[in-house]
Amino acid sequence: MEWNKPFQKLSWIVIVILLLLMLAVTVAAGFFSIVTFQMIFYTAAACLMLVFMSLVISFFAIYRFISNEGQLTGKNKSTLRMALKIFMPILLAVSNIFSYRKDEIRRVYIQANNAYVLGMGIKAEPEKTLVILPHCLQSSKCRYRIREGLEDCQQCGSCNIGDIKQLIQRYGVHAELATGGTSARKTIKDTKPEFVIAVACERDLSSGIMDVRGLPVYGLLNKRPNGPCRDTFTDIAELERMIQYFTVREVPESNVSIEEHN
Ligand code: SF4
Numbered sequence: 001m002e003w004n005k006p007f008q009k010l011s012w013i014v015i016v017i018l019l020l021l022m023l024a025v026t027v028a029a030g031f032f033s034i035v036t037f038q039m040i041f042y043t044a045a046a047c048l049m050l051v052f053m054s055l056v057i058s059f060f061a062i063y064r065f066i067s068n069e070g071q072l073t074g075k076n077k078s079t080l081r082m083a084l085k086i087f088m089p090i091l092l093a094v095s096n097i098f099s100y101r102k103d104e105i106r107r108v109y110i111q112a113n114n115a116y117v118l119g120m121g122i123k124a125e126p127e128k129t130l131v132i133l134p135h136c137l138q139s140s141k142c143r144y145r146i147r148e149g150l151e152d153c154q155q156c157g158s159c160n161i162g163d164i165k166q167l168i169q170r171y172g173v174h175a176e177l178a179t180g181g182t183s184a185r186k187t188i189k190d191t192k193p194e195f196v197i198a199v200a201c202e203r204d205l206s207s208g209i210m211d212v213r214g215l216p217v218y219g220l221l222n223k224r225p226n227g228p229c230r231d232t233f234t235d236i237a238e239l240e241r242m243i244q245y246f247t248v249r250e251v252p253e254s255n256v257s258i259e260e261h262n
Helices: 005-031 034-067 074-097 101-116 158-171 181-191 200-213 234-245
Strands: 131-133 174-178 195-200 219-220
Touching: 005 181, 034 074, 034 101, 074 101, 074 200, 101 158, 101 219, 131 158, 131 181, 158 174, 158 219, 158 234, 174 181, 181 195, 181 200, 195 200, 195 234, 219 234
Parallel strands: 131 174, 131 195, 195 219
Antiparallel strands: none
16 A cells, blocks of 8 residues: 555654653653742743733624624724634634534624724725635526636626626726635735635635735625525625725726625
8 A cells, every 4th residue: 555655754743743742751850850840830821821811802802893793993903903813713723623603603703804804994906906706606507617707707697796797897806716715825826916805605714814814805705595505696785895995996886787696
């Protein structure tokens, strides 16, 4: 059987690290005095206290934000940033491990991230604004292959893609369909946008926002009345509002015909 080399390499690294740790603890037990051990434990306790304090502050930042129905005030912006960087990833990981209300926790993260991004005062060039769309927005009955761009959409009105095509032409922003997280990351790497509006489900949005550190991402949830990854749709009026909010160009009142697709 052909052994997987990265598996072997990583296994040996983990084994050697554990062995070194075990040796270090054994040597320390023989040479260190009780006072030295006390110092080590006091230092560890102080570090844990710092982590504890930052988690409590982050929790109240998120709690206050939720209680205020998503209104972000100037002074709690930096606390919210800390909550998004430290507290929420820990909470998301715990909710994943225990499969506890994953989508509800992810929604709070997306909402808090959006409030933070809204408060950043972003005004990006439309050409530097990327709208990433999930492929499941396209009608499963569509006869056209729309994988590379929206140009192939015939705007028949059966799904959101036609409306979005109209929107991106109107505002001059860039839009791409992504088949998943890897494809979305590749699109970002290739197009190098300054700002991203991403439409996706709770799972893809929360992991995507966490992945692209340093790049502001506003998340819009898609609606899934037909189950996951099939004939989904999104709020086009909200998408248009966000494009207007985050881009520099002055645009006339919307004349886009927005239809409900469900
Ligand atoms: S609007 Fe019509 S043509 Fe365009 S992707 Fe949807 S179903 Fe296909």
